[in-house]
Structures are given as structure tokens and as C-alpha cells.
Amino acid sequence: MGINIHTNLWNLTQPGASAADGRSRISQAxxxxxxxxxxxxxxxxxxxxxxxxxxxxxxxxAISLLLDG
Numbered sequence: 001m002g003i004n005i006h007t008n009l010w011n012l013t014q015p016g017a018s019a020a021d022g023r024s025r026i027s028q029a030x031x032x033x034x035x036x037x038x039x040x041x042x043x044x045x046x047x048x049x050x051x052x053x054x055x056x057x058x059x060x061x062a063i064s065l066l067l068d069g
Contacts, residue, residue: 011018
């Protein structure tokens with residue numbers, strides 16, 4: 001409990017540091033939100049790319065069968 005009192009007193013005497021800490025936490029939260037959105041978009045894009053790759057490879061397989069047969 002003594003640590004909390006000392007911490008509170010230090011925070012009251014260091015308003016600039018507390019504001020900077022708050023801005024830093026907000027900035028970190030914003031970056032985390034942006035990273036989450038980017039990850040979500042990448043996850044949603046991956047199945048479409050896999051389907052496209054498979055669709056693009058099938059004509060090549062058909063040609064390969066025709067040439068080898």
C-alpha cells in the first residue's frame with residue numbers, strides 16, 4: 001500500500017511525465033489496433049489468393065496432360 005501512495009505522489013509531482021506516459025499508451029493502443037486490422041485483412045485475403053492460384057494452375061495442368069498424352 002505504501003508503494004501506491006508513493007506512486008500517486010510521484011505522479012502528482014510529475015504531470016509532464018504522466019501525460020507523456022498517457023500519450024505513449026494511446027499511441028501503442030492505436031498501433032495495436034492498426035496491426036490487428038492489417039492481420040485481419042491478410043487472413044481474409046489468403047483464401048482468395050489460394051483459390052486464384054489453384055484456378056491459374058489448372059489450365060497449365062490441362063495443357064501438360066495434352067502435351068504428354
